Amino acid sequence: MMDALILSRIQFAANISFHILFPTITIALGWFLLFFKLRFQWTGDLKWMEAYRFWVKVFALSFAMGVVSGITMSFQFGTNWPGFMETVGNIAGPLLAYEVMTAFFLEAVFIGIMLFGFSRVPGWLHTLATFLVAFGTTMSTFWIIVLNSWMHTPQGFEMIDGVAHATDWWAIIFNPSMPYRLAHMLLASGLTVAFVIAGVAAFRYIRGDRKEAVRSQIRVGITFAALLIPIQIFMGDMHGLNTLEHQPAKVAAMEGNWSDTDGNTPLILFALPNSETRENDLEIAIPNMASIILTHHADGAIPALDEFVTEDGTVLHPPVDKVFWSFRVMIGTGMAMLLVSWGALAFLWRRKPCPETGTERRFMIRHLPKPLLWALVPMTFAGWVATLAGWYTTEIGRQPWLVQGVMSTAEAVADVPAPMVLSTLLGYLAIYAALLFAYVGVIVYLAHKAAKDEPLDSLTPASGEAVVDAITREDRGLGRGAGANLQPAE
Amino acid sequence: MELLGQSPDTWLPFVFAGLMGVSILLYVILDGYDLGVGILTPLADDEQKRDMMVASIGPFWDANETWLVLAVGLLLVAFPAAHGMILSTLYLPVFVLLVGLILRGVSFEFRVKARAKYKALWNRLFFAGSLMATLAQGFMLGLYVMGLEFTAGTILFATLCAMALTVGYAFIGAAWLILKAEGPLQTAAVAWARRCVWGLAGGIGAISLASPLVSPRIWEKWFSFPEVLWLSPLPLASLALLALLWRAFAHLPAEGDRWAWVPFASALGLFTLAFLGLAYSFYPYVVPDRLTIYEAASAPESLMIILIGALFVVPSILGYTALAYWVFRGKTRALRYD
Numbered sequence: 125m126m127d128a129l130i131l132s133r134i135q136f137a138a139n140i141s142f143h144i145l146f147p148t149i150t151i152a153l154g155w156f157l158l159f160f161k162l163r164f165q166w167t168g169d170l171k172w173m174e175a176y177r178f179w180v181k182v183f184a185l186s187f188a189m190g191v192v193s194g195i196t197m198s199f200q201f202g203t204n205w206p207g208f209m210e211t212v213g214n215i216a217g218p219l220l221a222y223e224v225m226t227a228f229f230l231e232a233v234f235i236g237i238m239l240f241g242f243s244r245v246p247g248w249l250h251t252l253a254t255f256l257v258a259f260g261t262t263m264s265t266f267w268i269i270v271l272n273s274w275m276h277t278p279q280g281f282e283m284i285d286g287v288a289h290a291t292d293w294w295a296i297i298f299n300p301s302m303p304y305r306l307a308h309m310l311l312a313s314g315l316t317v318a319f320v321i322a323g324v325a326a327f328r329y330i331r332g333d334r335k336e337a338v339r340s341q342i343r344v345g346i347t348f349a350a351l352l353i354p355i356q357i358f359m360g361d362m363h364g365l366n367t368l369e370h371q372p373a374k375v376a377a378m379e380g381n382w383s384d385t386d387g388n389t390p391l392i393l394f395a396l397p398n399s400e401t402r403e404n405d406l407e408i409a410i411p412n413m414a415s416i417i418l419t420h421h422a423d424g425a426i427p428a429l430d431e432f433v434t435e436d437g438t439v440l441h442p443p444v445d446k447v448f449w450s451f452r453v454m455i456g457t458g459m460a461m462l463l464v465s466w467g468a469l470a471f472l473w474r475r476k477p478c479p480e481t482g483t484e485r486r487f488m489i490r491h492l493p494k495p496l497l498w499a500l501v502p503m504t505f506a507g508w509v510a511t512l513a514g515w516y517t518t519e520i521g522r523q524p525w526l527v528q529g530v531m532s533t534a535e536a537v538a539d540v541p542a543p544m545v546l547s548t549l550l551g552y553l554a555i556y557a558a559l560l561f562a563y564v565g566v567i568v569y570l571a572h573k574a575a576k577d578e579p580l581d582s583l584t585p586a587s588g589e590a591v592v593d594a595i596t597r598e599d600r601g602l603g604r605g606a607g608a609n610l611q612p613a614e
Numbered sequence: 615m616e617l618l619g620q621s622p623d624t625w626l627p628f629v630f631a632g633l634m635g636v637s638i639l640l641y642v643i644l645d646g647y648d649l650g651v652g653i654l655t656p657l658a659d660d661e662q663k664r665d666m667m668v669a670s671i672g673p674f675w676d677a678n679e680t681w682l683v684l685a686v687g688l689l690l691v692a693f694p695a696a697h698g699m700i701l702s703t704l705y706l707p708v709f710v711l712l713v714g715l716i717l718r719g720v721s722f723e724f725r726v727k728a729r730a731k732y733k734a735l736w737n738r739l740f741f742a743g744s745l746m747a748t749l750a751q752g753f754m755l756g757l758y759v760m761g762l763e764f765t766a767g768t769i770l771f772a773t774l775c776a777m778a779l780t781v782g783y784a785f786i787g788a789a790w791l792i793l794k795a796e797g798p799l800q801t802a803a804v805a806w807a808r809r810c811v812w813g814l815a816g817g818i819g820a821i822s823l824a825s826p827l828v829s830p831r832i833w834e835k836w837f838s839f840p841e842v843l844w845l846s847p848l849p850l851a852s853l854a855l856l857a858l859l860w861r862a863f864a865h866l867p868a869e870g871d872r873w874a875w876v877p878f879a880s881a882l883g884l885f886t887l888a889f890l891g892l893a894y895s896f897y898p899y900v901v902p903d904r905l906t907i908y909e910a911a912s913a914p915e916s917l918m919i920i921l922i923g924a925l926f927v928v929p930s931i932l933g934y935t936a937l938a939y940w941v942f943r944g945k946t947r948a949l950r951y952d
Contacts (some may be wrong), residue, residue, distance in 0.1 A: 177951055185723045191676060192719035196712045197685055203705050206698025209690055214916040217691030221920045224680070224687045225927040232680045233931075233938045236673030240949045245941055289913050538702045548709045555713060559720060566728050 129537045131545040132204040137519075139197055142556045146190035148511050151181050151265050151310065152317035153259030153342055156344075157238075165247070174337035175344075178574050179321070181331065182227055182567060184239055187231070189563060196552075204545070207536030212288045212527055215281055216271055217294060223267035231260035262310070269309055273302035275527045276518070278372045288530065300370055304363040311356040312514065315461060318352060319419050321345035322468075323504025324571050329489065333575035339489040342500070346472065349465035351463060357458060361417075361574020365449050367518075371528060372427035373440065374521035377447035378413050380404050381431045387423040397444040419484075442523040450516035457510035460558040464503055468496050520542040615631060622918060627911035631900065631920065634685055639889045641681035643882055645697045648675045650787020652718055652744025653780060654806055655737065661729025663799045664737065670794040670946040672722065677935060679715065681740055689900075692917060693910035696900040702760050706756050713749035717743030720766070721837045745780065752779030757812035759825050759892075761902040769773070789877035792866065800874075804866045814881075818888045820854065825895050828915050831903065832895045845894070852887050895908035 157180055164172035198220075201209055209216060237245060237253040245253070278293030281288045290296060298478050322345025328338050368375045380392045391413030395404035415424040432441035475484040476491045489497075526533040648671040660662040690697045701708055715737045725736035756775030761769035788810060791803035826833040836845060862876035898906045911917065 128782065181727060182952060185720075188676075188719050188723045191679070191718040195679070195683055196714055198683055199701060199708050199712055200689070202686070202697045203708055204700030204702075205704055208695060209694040213691065213694035214913045216918045217912055218916050218923075220687055222923055223690045224684050225923060228680045228683055229931040229935070231928060233675040234935050235676060236938050237941055239951060240673050241941055242952055243950070262830065287913075290916055290919075293919060405849060408638055511763075538698070540702055540705055548705070551713065553711065555716060558866065559716070560722075562724060562728065566724060570727060571731055 125186070126542065126546075128540055128542040128545050129534055130547055131535065132537050132540075134547060136197075136200055136204060138549070138553060138556065139193065139200060139498075141515075142560070142598075143190065143193035143197060144511060144515060145508055146186045146193065146561075147261065147265070148193075148283040148316045148507060149186040149320065150183060150298060150314050151261045151313040153179060153320075154261050154438055155314075156181060156321065158251070158254050158258050159344075161251055165251070170582070171335070171337035171340050174335070174580045175341055177580075178337075178570070181339060181534055181570055182237065183567060184235070185563065189559065190336065191232075193329075193556075204538050204540065205536045206538050207531070208526060211286065211531050211536070214286050215278075215290055216302050218290075218293075219271040219274070219296075223264055228262045228266035228269065231264065234260065239337055242410050242494050249596050265309060266306060269306045270297050270299070270302055273305045274299045274520055276305075277301040278527055278530055282425075283530070288527075292359070301363075302360065304366045307359050308356070308363050308514070311352055312507065312511045314352045315349060315356060316511060317346035319461065319500075319506050320344045320501045322349060323502075324567065325502050326500035327568075328571050328575050330497060330501070331572070331575055332408060334486060335579045337579065342489050343472070343487050345500075346465055346468045349461060350469040351456070353462045353465055357462070360458070365418070367521075368426070371521065373429070373432040374447065375384055375418065376427040376432070377442050377444045377521055378451040378517060379426060380444060380448045381416075381426050382444075385425055385428045385431065387415055387425040388423075389424075391417065392448075393449070397448050399444060409470075438505055440524065442521050447521045449515045449516055450520065454510050454513035454517060455512065457506050460503070461506055461510070464496065464499050468492060468500070470518055471496065487564045535576065622910075622914040623911075626914050626917045626921070627692070627907040630688060631897075631907045633693065633924065634688040634894055636891070637681050637685035637688060639680070639886060641685055642683060642889070644674070644678035645782065645884050646783045646885065647671070647720075647790040647878075647881075648678055648742045649748050650783035650785065651790060652740055652787070653748060653784045653801075654787050654791070655741050655744075657806060658799075658802070661733075663802070664944060665948065666795060666799055667791065668722065668740070669726070669949045670791060672949045673938060673942045675719075675722065679719070691910055692919060693900050693907060694882055694912060696905050696907075699901050699905065700758075704757065704898065707750045707754045707757070711754070714743045714746030714748075715748060719743070725915050733791045744856040748783050749776040750779045752776035754932065755779065755821075758902065759821060760828055761904075773822060775817070778820060781810050781813030782817055782885075785814045786878070787804065789881045792874050796871075796945050800867050804863070808863050809869060811856070811863075814884065815856055821888070822849070822891060825892075829895075829903065835895060848887055848891050852884060855883045855887075860932045868944040899908070 142144050142316075157176055160172045160176040160179065163169070164176065186502040194485070221352055225489050233378035234256040237250065238257050241253060273297055277300045278288075279299050280290065280292035282291050285287075321341050325345060329342060364375070364378075379389065380397050381389055382397075382404070388411035390411045392404065392407055395409075399403050412422045414426055416422055418424065429441050429444060433439055471492055472487045474491070475486055476488055477483075478485040478488060486552045495604050522528060524532050526535070526536050573586040640878040644845055651667050651671050655664050655667055658667060686697075689700070720735045721740035721743060725733050725740060728736060753772045756772030757764075757768060759775070785807055788803045788807035792800055792807060795803055826836050836842065859877060859880045862873045862880070865873045866877070868874070896902055898908065900907045900910050
């Protein structure tokens with residue numbers, strides 16, 4: 125029987141892993157929706173409204189999944205980790221409170237207007253609602269990343285009787301790893317959504333849905349992915365250097381470097397880290413490469429895991445195999461993103477004859493090679509894989525600390541009997557598995573259904589009921605915006 | 615910073631207890647009506663009515679639930695010691711609450727986006743989730759009133775509270791529908807509300823009687839002179855609201871939608887009065903008879919920084935919440951993305 129600590133950790137990890145999938149979608153999808161809405165307003169081209177209406181459904185679904193799994197986490201602080209708030213509540217509390225006050229309410233209120241208000245409010249208010257939802261999700265990201273980063277690189281506080289007290293809020297908010305982590309996460313969300321949009325549109329295209337809206341979405345997805353991935357690789361490198369400075373034990377685990385402290389450290393491509401022998405089995409490595417990447421010198425010294433074991437044998441570094449492999453999965457997925465997006469962009473960039481117009485044009489999806497088009501479909505999940513792997517790297521990499529150097533994870537856990545934690549854990553796992561299955565299933569179904577729809581030819585609501593509704597509402601003197609919105613903007 | 619000659623250590627915990635109280639009250643009223651509509655969905659005799667019921671709460675439920683996040687957040691932020699004590703004691707009911715909220719939250723989306731053949735399944739999950747969340751909240755309220763002790767007696771009382779709150783939420787849900795629906799759905803809602811109001815009155819009465827009987831301290835607070843005099847408006851106003859409801863139900867559904875606002879307004883009043891009674895009974899304790907708000911409070915400098923933010927942000931939250939209710943004012947129409 126596992127103890128309550130490890131069960132509580134698995135439960136929180138399961139919960140937060142499930143949760144992060146959905147914010148990763150909604151953070152950037154909110155901005156993509158604003159992009160589609162604005163493109164429509166500027167060009168009057170209905171294909172952008174078609175994109176908006178498809179993706180707003182995905183947004184609504186993802187948002188609901190994010191909200192309910194997020195509420196679960198806010199309760200688990202109390203049910204499973206009371207020590208966390210008792211020790212650092214004076215810091216974490218205000219940050220979480222600001223997240224609720226400046227982000228949660230904003231998103232929750234305006235998503236109603238964004239989803240259901242299109243024909244009830246003036247166009248500008250609907251666009252504003254779309255903006256405020258996107259802004260709210262980004263604010264939420266900001267505050268939660270501030271708190272998470274502070275747990276990795278705490279500063280701006282003093283300990284009085286074992287409880288953290290804030291001394292400098294500016295230092296707490298702008299703690300050393302915050303800017304890197306925030307940029308890394310926002311870019312991760314952007315990449316995830318770019319690949320989701322390209323992947324789902326490619327799936328529709330392959331299934332024979334050749335509408336202009338679908339082709340445009342493939343273009344938008346590929347272009348944003350190709351733009352964001354080099355920035356993300358650069359940002360990831362900066363974040364790694366920041367971690368090297370503040371959490372050397374994590375970097376040692378990422379590199380799988382047990383004992384090499386005198387420089388010329390190789391970059392390990394494959395290995396099975398062995399915590400018994402404190403060595404790597406079956407290692408394949410590039411000589412000196414880790415030193416070059418991390419110190420920009422071939423003979424630069426990087427931290428070794430053995431440095432984080434105390435005289436009495438207490439291990440103060442994270443479990444190596446998990447961090448080592450999570451990191452490689454993230455990097456590998458990032459490389460696949462680079463290859464696919466740049467490969468696709470390179471083909472789209474070439475001018476090809478277009479029989480319809482008789483001229484040579486760029487960005488024609490029909491000239492995208494089949495294998496690349498097919499590769500976009502599994503890449504729909506690339507962002508999720510990379511984001512999860514990245515979070516595992518940084519969070520497992522912080523162990524055994526909950527707040528680096530301040531409190532250990534074991535100190536925070538609740539005094540709840542292990543069988544009780546096990547029963548709730550199994551309950552959550554069953555629900556999450558079922559919901560994830562339903563979520564992916566519904567998005568595939570929405571894609572199939574959209575493929576059967578005719579291209580949007582006007583903004584008039586499709587059913588007679590809605591038209592009658594809009595007219596009678598005018599008669600009753602309600603909803604000024606409705607009439608104006610029924611006409612496409614030319 | 616001094617207020618009325620008191621140092622922040624004295625008034626900050628009180629202000630935060632007040633803020634948390636307001637959040638809980640707003641949550642109970644707002645999510646109460648949408649959980650209640652969820653509980654009533656199996657009673658709708660056709661799918662069109664059920665769609666309309668869900669449409670009446672669709673644009674609001676998410677913001678309503680955020681008041682729970684704020685309330686738990688304030689408990690966590692302002693009274694961390696109490697937060698841990700209350701939530702780890704209520705470990706299993708909290709789990710049931712969360713599963714309920716998860717199921718109903720996603721069912722809003724899945725019931726209309728999944729294949730038509732699964733709609734009945736998501737409808738059932740929507741109902742089950744609403745019911746689970748409500749039962750769990752009532753159970754937790756009952757245990758809290760009983761001092762967070764697990765004995766056969768307290769569990770029985772908590773179970774009764776769970777059922778009373780279910781009826782209470784069903785009532786405020788029906789009252790919401792009377793306000794937002796028209797035609798046959800409104801007529802049905804009137805019948806539902808009529809049946810539920812007695813459960814609600816019984817539930818409030820039971821808790822009002824049980825809490826002084828369980829705690830001599832609460833007995834002392836209510837039934838000593840002259841307190842009993844200036845407390846008497848609470849039960850009297852509740853009785854007046856019940857009488858008003860009695861009259862409203864004699865007229866409903868009425869020509870020109872007169873009286874339609876009365877059940878919801880009365881529900882609002884009854885919930886508020888019951889809440890004020892509870893707050894008076896338990897002050898200054900955050901964990902009944904064990905931990906006061908002053909013992910459990912966070913450091914004043916942390917509370918101050920939240921309070922300053924709240925003074926600016928909360929009015930704007932209330933402002934744009936009002937905007938959303940105004941945009942979706944009047945009788946409910948089908949929810950459409952176009």
